[in-house]
Amino acid sequence: MEVGTFKSKILDADGIRRAITRIAHEIVEKNKGTNKLVLVGIRRRGVPLAERIQQYIEEFEGVKVPLGILDITLYRDDLSTIDIHPVVHETDIPVSIEGKTVVLIDDVLYTGRTARAALDATMDLGRPERIQLAVLVDRGHRELPIRADYVGKNLPTSRREIVAVRLQEVDAEEDVLLLERDDDMK
């Protein structure tokens, strides 16, 4: 996780739970049920978020929606400019996405470059009927024409700030923090 100086807590555990529960309801409402749904978590923190959405939908709809994991490393547009390339992990989508409604799930929407890579990676796996995007936090500063269909929290930020999403499954903490980037960092 990136380091910076603490500024404020945006969401606590309850806040995260409410936001994800609402997103789960919105996904079902907008798609008029769970019929063609496939949830796909973008590594890394999109994966536990997708699992939770799957669980909430099961609780109120009684249906277990298929769940996949997407690793976008090989689709990044900055691979040739970063020094140490990140470790590649497996993409694992256990069902065909042909003709389905794929909901991509990530923790933070920022420049839109991750979402762009995820769109390309998804479409290399098949031709879904539509692709939607769900994020826990939308912090603005888009560099590409991309928007989210489901947003947990809209958060206006400056580029000097860092939005740190911490989830129990990954970080053993559960909150969303706003940090100020330390000065020695670019």
Next chain:
Amino acid sequence: MKWQRKDILGLEDMSVEDIRHILHTAKVMKEILMRPIKKLPTLKGKSVVNVFYEASTRTRTSFEMAAKVLGADTTSIAIAQSSVSKGESLYDTAKTIQAMRADLVILRHPSSGSAKFLADILDPNVINAGDGQHEHPTQALLDIFTMEEKLGPLDGKNVVIVGDVLHSRVARSNAWGLQKLGVNVTLVGPPTLLPIEMEGLGVKMTHDLNGALPGADVVMALRLQLERQKSGLFPSLREYSQLYGLTTDRLKKTGKESIVLHPGPMNRGVEISDDVADGVQALIEKQVTNGVAIRMALIYLLIGGSSNVVA
């Protein structure tokens, strides 16, 4: 995990961490390779040049396919039709390829140490696709990947490698790599084809295949280079086959469902019988598939980022 290698020259100097990192990356690559549409944009605009001074079907094709799946452009130089036939040196050929802005050079050459020679003079990354009798690291890595895929963690497993060990870069690379992963390696072959100096690797060596088989989890047959018979290193193919050929009956001596590997091309009826080569224990075609995945992993790790050269 910080990947810092510019070149892949052999497994002798490779750390266990690097080997594990390559195997992990190859697992991801295999999933991509098995997709109906196997094409990535990852290495768009990168160029990979195959320079093969020896005949090869699977290694060269495997490298080409691996690079293409990752989106790179590939060129292969057929040495017989190249300026090498006019007497151009490896040095000048390599410098020419570099001047054409190649990002990665894959070299197979009959001289041991040629890949290192190239790596030292070239800015592009270099992968050794077999240098003389020295090493063939990508073959050993795909062998290890295939073993681990079938057997799980290899620590404590027993691997028997049988055949022309003397001339085999496959055996050398496997011996280095497998032992780093905690595998007990036994090399088997006739005295003329089993060099005593390989004891320095820490492996067990024996001339008795039947005695080496009990307990073996993996039996790897090496290709018998038929031209060796002329040089008097073994009396006849028939005798070699009787003492060192893998047959169904002989394979039973392992006492378990051992897996059988062969780097190819096979001399059926010499080092391996038809029924073993085509039997359920043989993973020879899997080796070929895994070979593409391993090479994808290596190509990605070498030229996937911007810093090809370690500072």
